[in-house]
Amino acid sequence: MENKLSFYNTLTRKVEQFIPNEDGRVSMYTCGPTVYHYAHIGNLRSYIVEDLLEKTLRYLGYHVKRVMNITDVGHLSSDADTGEDKMLKGAKREHKTVLEIAKFYTDAFFKDCQKLNIKKPDVVEPATNCISEFIHMIEVLIEKGYAYESGGNIYFDTAKLEEYYVFSSQSEKELLVGVRDDVEADENKKNKSDFVLWFTKSKFEDQELKWESPWGVGYPGWHIECSCISMKHLGESMDIHCGGVDNIFPHHTNEIAQSEAYIGHKWCNYWFHVNHLNDKSGKMSKSNGEFLTVSLLEAKGYDPRAYRLFCLQSHYRKPLEFSYEALDNIAAAYDKLIKKVGMLKNEGEICQSDFDSYKAKFEAALCDDLNSAMAITVLYDMLKDELSDCTKYALAKSFDEVLSLDLTTAYATREADNGVDEEFESYILTKIEERKAAKKEKDFAKADAIRNELLEKGILLEDTREGVKWRKA
RNA sequence: GGCGACUUAGCCAAGUGGUAAGGCGUGGGACUGCAACUCCCUGAUCGUCGGUUCAAAUCCGUCAGUCGCCUCCA
Numbered sequence: 001m002e003n004k005l006s007f008y009n010t011l012t013r014k015v016e017q018f019i020p021n022e023d024g025r026v027s028m029y030t031c032g033p034t035v036y037h038y039a040h041i042g043n044l045r046s047y048i049v050e051d052l053l054e055k056t057l058r059y060l061g062y063h064v065k066r067v068m069n070i071t072d073v074g075h076l077s078s079d080a081d082t083g084e085d086k087m088l089k090g091a092k093r094e095h096k097t098v099l100e101i102a103k104f105y106t107d108a109f110f111k112d113c114q115k116l117n118i119k120k121p122d123v124v125e126p127a128t129n130c131i132s133e134f135i136h137m138i139e140v141l142i143e144k145g146y147a148y149e150s151g152g153n154i155y156f157d158t159a160k161l162e163e164y165y166v167f168s169s170q171s172e173k174e175l176l177v178g179v180r181d182d183v184e185a186d187e188n189k190k191n192k193s194d195f196v197l198w199f200t201k202s203k204f205e206d207q208e209l210k211w212e213s214p215w216g217v218g219y220p221g222w223h224i225e226c227s228c229i230s231m232k233h234l235g236e237s238m239d240i241h242c243g244g245v246d247n248i249f250p251h252h253t254n255e256i257a258q259s260e261a262y263i264g265h266k267w268c269n270y271w272f273h274v275n276h277l278n279d280k281s282g283k284m285s286k287s288n289g290e291f292l293t294v295s296l297l298e299a300k301g302y303d304p305r306a307y308r309l310f311c312l313q314s315h316y317r318k319p320l321e322f323s324y325e326a327l328d329n330i331a332a333a334y335d336k337l338i339k340k341v342g343m344l345k346n347e348g349e350i351c352q353s354d355f356d357s358y359k360a361k362f363e364a365a366l367c368d369d370l371n372s373a374m375a376i377t378v379l380y381d382m383l384k385d386e387l388s389d390c391t392k393y394a395l396a397k398s399f400d401e402v403l404s405l406d407l408t409t410a411y412a413t414r415e416a417d418n419g420v421d422e423e424f425e426s427y428i429l430t431k432i433e434e435r436k437a438a439k440k441e442k443d444f445a446k447a448d449a450i451r452n453e454l455l456e457k458g459i460l461l462e463d464t465r466e467g468v469k470w471r472k473a
Numbered sequence: 474g475g476c477g478a479c480u481u482a483g484c485c486a487a488g489u490g491g492u493a494a495g496g497c498g499u500g501g502g503a504c505u506g507c508a509a510c511u512c513c514c515u516g517a518u519c520g521u522c523g524g525u526u527c528a529a530a531u532c533c534g535u536c537a538g539u540c541g542c543c544u545c546c547a
Contacts, residue, residue: 031547039547046547086545168476168543186544195544244547245478254544274547275478282540284547313486313496319479319540326485329497333485336497339510373487377495444506451508462509469510 001061004367007053008317010167010248010271015369018270020239026057026064027234029268030121031226031243031251034071035105036090038293039112041307041322042277042284046244048308049274049316049370051118053242055402056366068121069229072102072128073209074199074220085207098208102126112294115304117404123233127225131211134220134228137262138197138213146261151188152201154215156258158193166256167248167271195254196221223254227262236263242272274316284322292322302327305405306334312372312403334405340383342411346393354391355398358382362399375403420459420472428459432468435461 005018020026030050033039039047057064072087090101110120127134138154141147146160158164200218210217230238243252252271259267276283284292294304310330314320358378365374382395393408400407420428431450438446451461454470462469 033547034545043547050547084545193544246542246546249542250544251546276541276547278540286546310485315487317478318486321485321540323484326497329485332498333496343511371487373485373495377487380495439506442506448507460509463505463507464510465504466510 004363005056005060006367007270007272007369009269010273011269016270018239020062021237021269024062026062026240027238028054028057028064028066028240028242029226029230029234029238030066030068030241031247032068032070032124033105033109034086035102035109036086037105037286038291038295039109040284040286041292041294041297043244044112044116044118044294044307045277045311045320046242046274047113047118048116048311050242050272051404052312052316052372052402053240053272053370054119054121055404056370059366059402060363065123065234066121067123067125067230067233069225070102070106070124070126071222071225072098072106072126074127074222074225088208091208102128112304115294115298116308117305117406119404125229125233127220127229128209130225130228130232131220133232134198134224135211135213137224137228137258140262141197141258144261146258147197148190149215150190152199152216153188153196153218154198155189155194156197156254156261157190158195158257159191161257161261164193164257165249165253167253193250195223195250197224197258223251224258226251227255227259231259231263236265236267238268240270240272241268242274245273245275248273275319277311277320277322279322297327302331303334303410305410306331309334309337309376309405312405313376314373316370316372337379338405338407338410338414341393341396341407342415344393344396344408345389346408348388348390350394351388351391354385354387355395358385358387358395359398362395362402366402372403375399379403379407428454428470432461432470436468 001024003017003019006015007018008014009016030047033043054064054066074085087098087101090105091098094101096104106126113120138147141156142149142154145157147154147156149155198213198215198218198220200213200216207219210219230241241252241255248271256267278284279290290296294307297304297307306327307330310327311320313330358381361381362375362378365371365378368374379396379399383392385392387395396407406413431454435447435450438444438450454461458472459470460472462471
């Protein structure tokens with residue numbers, strides 16, 4: 001098939017035409033969440049954009065197989081032996097077991113994804129499911145001379161590689177690892193850039209999850225899981241590996257090191273990275289500033305899909321700054337947009353040439369390094385154009401396969417779900433009738449009084465062209 | 474200290490050599506008993522200073538500001 005899509009490949013530092021290994025088929029891997037806490041909306045920006053990439057590929061006609069891991073073990077807050085395990089930290093915080101924590105936050109993650117219309121990947125695999133695969137890969141790495149034992153742990157020997165810093169233009173001499181003050185050196189490492197494949201000696205003895213291994217009872221390092229899980233489901237070559245920009249180093253760098261050392265050839269051709277969501281003070285994180293979750297946005301009255309639109313109207317490679325002012329902006333835009341689409345009458349015959357022409361424009365925007373902002377402009381242009389309602393409706397529905405904003409259904413769903421009980425609803429309807437009568441009598445004082453009375457009870461009346469409508473204020 | 478990114482109207486944001494998309498908001502208008510909704514109209518010469526070019530937001534350099542990475546992070 002025709003390969004029209006181009007996007008930025010971190011490996012070559014260029015926007016490149018995407019050509020999969022196998023014509024028409026795409027294997028795609030996403031670094032999933034570490035399930036020790038709720039995801040914040042910054043984490044979710046990556047998953048929204050990766051969802052956009054996956055859906056764009058499908059829209060263009062590719063068959064996509066997408067795999068995501070769930071990190072439920074081995075993710076330390078530092079790669080040295082001193083860091084605390086994130087999962088354990090979460091378990092202590094909530095007085096639960098690590099497995100309970102993992103299950104709870106995995107479920108929470110996918111609930112958030114669902115609210116943001118992020119499709120669940122075809123394969124979702126927790127790290128703890130694949131311990132035997134990890135052990136096998138480490139054994140092979142030791143056998144091939146890429147890994148060594150030191151101080152009870154197994155390390156990857158980065159000095160054995162011709163090129164380790166594959167994503168960086170800096171020379172290795174320039175890149176002084178560990179220059180940051182808060183990084184503690186691990187004395188067991190031969191080289192500063194070496195990383196742990198398997199822990200048996202840990203400074204925290206109460207690690208809950210441990211497994212037998214040829215090197216003693218212990219647990220895997222963080223990086224090994226993505227290499228193993230991707231190969232388990234996608235084989236020894238894959239097309240696209242995704243993640244947030246912060247994964248470029250060390251996580252993805254280490255994945256490439258161990259994977260290509262293991263298989264002995266090029267592993268993944270395209271590396272797709274999403275930039276961060278920031279707030280005024282910088283990168284959003286769980287420990288810095290307000291902990292913004294999907295549920296928090298909902299509690300404040302925002303539709304999660306408005307946040308999706310917020311992400312889509314910016315470019316994935318640009319930092320995006322979050323503010324409530326910006327979110328208010330986009331929430332208003334989203335409400336107007338779904339109303340506009342929701343009012344279209346889906347009747348009559350679609351004009352195929354109009355349909356094809358706008359669909360081509362929409363695809364062209366996405367194929368140009370996933371320019372979703374431009375794709376949304378195509379949507380607005382299309383809605384403003386002199387097309388038949390049903391053609392517009394069909395186009396909106398088609399675009400929504402990628403945008404996933406529930407364009408054609410959200411308005412009707414909101415109208416139907418007014419969130420009040422039957423008794424209150426019949427009361428409202430009675431009042432509306434009373435007001436209608438008052439208006440007919442030109443008794444506007446009474447009509448306004450009724451409207452105000454309902455407003456005090458949290459109900460807003462509007463005289464639209466389609467008749468009187470009411471909603472929660 | 475090293476490396477990198479970004480800087481476009483009140484806000485978000487597209488645009489990668491030919492004289493600034495789109496959205497939200499604002500203001501004005503139509504409609505409406507009023508309000509809301511809806512519709513129409515409405516705004517910037519692109520951080521600074523230089524350079525290249527017939528032509529630059531777009532290329533090069535400079536300065537400034539913001540942010541990121543350099544073994545926790547999506």
